[in-house]
Amino acid sequence: MKKHIYIYSPSSAVRDKAAFKRGVKRLRALGHEVEIDEAALATHQRFAGDDATRVAAISRAAASGADVALISRGGYGLTRILDAIPYKAVAKAIHDGTEFVGLSDFTAFQNALLAKTGSVTWAGPAVGEDFGAEGGADDIMEACFDDLLGGQGEGTGWRMPARDVDGLAPLRGIHGAVLWGGNLCVLTSLLGTPYFPSIDKGVLFLEDVNEHPYRVERMLDQLRQAGVLARQKAVILGHFTGIRKVSHDRGFSMKTVAARLRELIKPPVLTGLPFGHVPTKVLLPVGAKVEVAADGRDVFMVWGHRHAH
Structure with a gap:
């Protein structure tokens, strides 16, 4: 069940590069095509790039045509850019089949999108802390993620x-x-x-x-x-x-x-x-x-x- 997964960083900078690499490796080992956003490892102060960089990353995720747009990590950063997020483009991407997945700071994105467009997103894993966990990814989390990819989770x-x-x-x-x-x-x-x-x-x-x-x-x-x-x-x-x-x-x-x-x-x-x-x-x-x-x-x-x- 090979799927296209787009990884981007809308919040804090990725500080644990090893966990990020393990997460990407794990997703590829599961057979998926993993595309990494050009600014996924960018750094500006505590953020994954300045505000404009992170807004652009969200736009690229929406335009990627991926099956899943998955955040690298949470942290802090999305409330800073809620006024600038391209909600219509994200809603169209979701309508066309891209599932946006994340947690923690991603809550701001999810609820703002819900308030603005009514679109459904998924509270779920991040690349680093979940797929890149040092002891290996959790089996139940992976099974739930597979259910999402296969359209089986009900x-x-x-x-x-x-x-x-x-x-x-x-x-x-x-x-x-x-x-x-x-x-x-x-x-x-x-x-x-x-x-x-x-x-x-x-x-x-x-x-x-x-x-x-x-x-x-x-x-x-x-x-x-x-x-x-x-x-x-x-x-x-x-x-x-x-x-x-x-x-x-x-x-x-x-x-x-x-x-x-x-x-x-x-x-x-x-x-x-x-x-x-x-x-x-x-x-x-x-x-x-x-x-x-x-x-x-x-x-x-x-x-x-x-x-x-």
């Missing part, structure tokens, strides 16, 4: 942590809800801008890295107080990693944050989604309509057949 399922199931009623009534979200910090930074999707009765998924639970709670409160969370049919929490606890937390944790959120909003709060800055991640269609059901610890999310390359 949903996902997972088990919530046992501690989060107490008092949670079986959930079977979510149908045709738009899946959206991504990195909590990046998404919250879009609130109040034209790049924040106005989605009611959606399914909002969130993850983050290197954010203490109190910062996570503060951002969730901002979304809650802005009325965003109450308008959703469900809020789904993925992985929140890289947390550095301190002695005066005195038990305050992500468990505390999730429990409080459940008390404050009516939509169900589900946890354990296999997505975030972790090796084992599923691919999620941002902007697609999904169905969600939960029974005990078992959660299922289905989006049906998206396309066929």
Whole structure:
């Protein structure tokens, strides 16, 4: 199943060149044609080239005709250029069959594109941290990526942590809800801008890295107080990693944050989604309509057949 994969860098500069090379090598070993953008390894301050360079890279990715446009890495940089992204060209590329895939800072691109055009992109791996992982690419991540390439991926399922199931009623009534979200910090930074999707009765998924639970709670409160969370049919929490606890937390944790959120909003709060800055991640269609059901610890999310390359 040979596919054309276009690798570009819309955010931070690639600092781990070895991981980037391993990722490219892995994708080629899987039989794919890998095309690397001319500015993929560019550097300007902390970015993969200046703003104009990165906008041009997005334009080249849209014009590549590739099956998948895959980011080299996340970091920071896309919120700087949201005013300049060629949304119509990207939407046309998606309509013509190019799937845009990424995570972390890519959340800004995904939600801005959703707000502007309604186009579906995929929350998923990056070249360096996933395909180029030092210990090898994760099998589940690769299988989900293969499903995307083959047009086979139609949903996902997972088990919530046992501690989060107490008092949670079986959930079977979510149908045709738009899946959206991504990195909590990046998404919250879009609130109040034209790049924040106005989605009611959606399914909002969130993850983050290197954010203490109190910062996570503060951002969730901002979304809650802005009325965003109450308008959703469900809020789904993925992985929140890289947390550095301190002695005066005195038990305050992500468990505390999730429990409080459940008390404050009516939509169900589900946890354990296999997505975030972790090796084992599923691919999620941002902007697609999904169905969600939960029974005990078992959660299922289905989006049906998206396309066929």
